[in-house]
Amino acid sequence: MTTSEINGDLLTSADASITYDAIVVGCGVIGPCVAVGLARKGKKVLIVERDWSMPDRIVGELMQPGGVRALKSLGMVQSINNIEAVPVTGYTVFYNGEKVVIPYPFKADSKPVEKLTDLVRQGNDKVLEDATVHVKDFEDDERERGVAFVHGRFLQNLRDMVAAEPKVTRLQGNVIEVLKNPKNEVVGAKVDIAGRGKEDFHAHITFVCDGIFSRFRRELSPDHVPEVGSSFVGMSLFHAKMPSPNHGHVILGTKHMPILVYQISPSETRILCAYNSRKLPTDIKSWLVKDVQPFVPKSLRASFDEALKAGKFRSMPNSFLSGRQNDVTGLCVIGDALNMRHPLTGGGMTVGLNDVVLLMKKIGDLDFSDRETVLDELLDYHFERKSYDSVINVLSIALYSLFAADNADLRALQRGCFRYFQRGGDCVKLPVQFLSGVLPRPLLLTKVFFAVALYAVYVNFEDKGALGFPVALLQGFSIVFTAARVFTPYLYAELIG
Numbered sequence: 014m015t016t017s018e019i020n021g022d023l024l025t026s027a028d029a030s031i032t033y034d035a036i037v038v039g040c041g042v043i044g045p046c047v048a049v050g051l052a053r054k055g056k057k058v059l060i061v062e063r064d065w066s067m068p069d070r071i072v073g074e075l076m077q078p079g080g081v082r083a084l085k086s087l088g089m090v091q092s093i094n095n096i097e098a099v100p101v102t103g104y105t106v107f108y109n110g111e112k113v114v115i116p117y118p119f120k121a122d123s124k125p126v127e128k129l130t131d132l133v134r135q136g137n138d139k140v141l142e143d144a145t146v147h148v149k150d151f152e153d154d155e156r157e158r159g160v161a162f163v164h165g166r167f168l169q170n171l172r173d174m175v176a177a178e179p180k181v182t183r184l185q186g187n188v189i190e191v192l193k194n195p196k197n198e199v200v201g202a203k204v205d206i207a208g209r210g211k212e213d214f215h216a217h218i219t220f221v222c223d224g225i226f227s228r229f230r231r232e233l234s235p236d237h238v239p240e241v242g243s244s245f246v247g248m249s250l251f252h253a254k255m256p257s258p259n260h261g262h263v264i265l266g267t268k269h270m271p272i273l274v275y276q277i278s279p280s281e282t283r284i285l286c287a288y289n290s291r292k293l294p295t296d297i298k299s300w301l302v303k304d305v306q307p308f309v310p311k312s313l314r315a316s317f318d319e320a321l322k323a324g325k326f327r328s329m330p331n332s333f334l335s336g337r338q339n340d341v342t343g344l345c346v347i348g349d350a351l352n353m354r355h356p357l358t359g360g361g362m363t364v365g366l367n368d369v370v371l372l373m374k375k376i377g378d379l380d381f382s383d384r385e386t387v388l389d390e391l392l393d394y395h396f397e398r399k400s401y402d403s404v405i406n407v408l409s410i411a412l413y414s415l416f417a418a419d420n421a422d423l424r425a426l427q428r429g430c431f432r433y434f435q436r437g438g439d440c441v442k443l444p445v446q447f448l449s450g451v452l453p454r455p456l457l458l459t460k461v462f463f464a465v466a467l468y469a470v471y472v473n474f475e476d477k478g479a480l481g482f483p484v485a486l487l488q489g490f491s492i493v494f495t496a497a498r499v500f501t502p503y504l505y506a507e508l509i510g
């Protein structure tokens with residue numbers, strides 16, 4: 014997009030005198046998919062984004078196979094093309110120097126990808142061949158694929174898809190208020206537009222997709238606010254020698270916090286280093302040198318040290334927010350504005366995109382001027398999304414607790430979890446299906462999580478030997494109790510909330 018398009022009339026000339034079928038607030042990852050999906054269903058859509066230029070962020074860079082599948086269902090998977098995206102075939106988990114390789118699941122173990130009517134057409138559910146993305150890998154391989162990319166480049170592709178839809182009007186402006194009628198129902202949005210001032214735009218329904226720092230999620234309830242317990246500090250590594258090419262790397266150990274590493278283009282690799290507080294260390298560089306550098310795999314050290322020298326550190330808070338029912342007439346909150354999980358497992362885009370798929374199925378064919386029927390469907394939608402979202406959300410927070418272990422029980426669970434993965438077979442197959450977003454079964458997740466906890470107890474017995482039996486027995490109770498404490502409240506909040 015040229016600067017004149019960004020600043021010029023094209024993005025500031027939206028008509029405020031008509032009633033749109035839908036207003037979409039935010040053109041990040043989820044907003045474009047909502048806008049394109051609705052437009053292909055014949056709706057007249059206004060999408061408002063405060064900044065259409067390419068964002069430079071350290072979020073949303075590795076998409077799990079469940080996200081790729083959702084893009085296929087929406088007919089938008091070609092958004093991963095021509096951005097030097099890096100195909101991902103699985104994870105490599107390091108633990109105190111040992112490693113285990115976890116490939117993504119077999120396609121045959123999941124349902125075939127659904128093709129949404131009106132959205133999938135002319136082969137837009139298949140990737141194109143380009144320099145880094147190969148049709149044979151994504152379409153013909155027996156295993157699922159994920160993908161990693163430079164976030165801003167992916168977003169630009171999504172935004173180009175928005176621009177290509179004749180029924181979508183784009184607007185550059187800051188949404189400053191959700192408009193309501195005297196019955197407290199949402200009727201549109203007030204937008205502050207450079208050169209035009211503050212104007213009201215009206216629609217039958219307003220989709221709030223304003224992301225992690227959402228200003229409008231509280232329209233659902235004043236207590237719909239995220240909890241933040243930790244942060245990620247990120248750097249770009251250039252020309253890094255990856256220990257396992259085409260894999261996400263999770264580096265764990267008893268003496269440090271989790272470190273994530275994945276390649277986002279042929280030359281750039283993202284490293285995210287967890288810090289167990291929302292408040293960052295005052296001297297980030299010294300913290301990285303002392304608490305991260307010694308645990309970085311050897312092959313990455315040269316590029317890590319270069320990045321340290323360059324000193325370009327960026328950070329993000331890691332938030333958790335259970336979803337909430339969309340029970341306000343004329344409003345639908347979706348994406349990170351609705352629901353967030355720990356980024357450790359890279360599940361945010363996957364959850365949001367699957368929410369869009371479900372949304373299109375629930376309301377895509379309705380007449381939006383019939384606001385009561387749309388509301389009824391949105392009330393149902395809250396319950397239907399739970400089995401999918403809860404697995405990814407609860408897994409992320411439970412794994413973070415284990416991987417960032419800050420007491421003896423959690424360290425025992427961390428060790429047990431790694432040993433469990435080392436057993437292979439179902440001990441790897443099911444966890445990676447949950448992580449990939451292809452196994453939406455929360456009760457099965459519960460069973461697997463507690464199987465890991467019991468295995469951790471067993472490993473602890475083995476480590477302690479016959480003489481340590483009484484201690485291991487006491488610790489066993491404590492480990493299972495700790496496992497329940499880090500898992501059950503989140504599962505409850507996700508399933509019952």
Ligand SMILES: Cc1cc2nc3c(=O)[nH]c(=O)nc-3n(C[C@H](O)[C@H](O)[C@H](O)COP(=O)(O)OP(=O)(O)OC[C@H]3O[C@@H](n4cnc5c(N)ncnc54)[C@H](O)[C@@H]3O)c2cc1C
Pocket residue numbers: 038039040041042043044061062063064071072073074075076077080186187188189222223224225228245329330331332347348349350356358359360361362363365
């Ligand atoms: C450190 C970190 C790493 C992550 N890594 C991954 C990962 O590897 N994989 C993954 O799947 N997920 C990851 N996530 C989560 C992922 O980034 C989000 O789930 C995803 O970006 C959510 O998309 P969204 O459209 O809801 O919000 P966003 O992508 O944040 O988009 C919101 C958009 O709304 C616009 N906006 C906001 N307010 C207004 C306003 N008032 N008016 C107009 N426009 C507005 C913003 O400019 C932005 O374009 C990560 C998150 C964090 C914190």
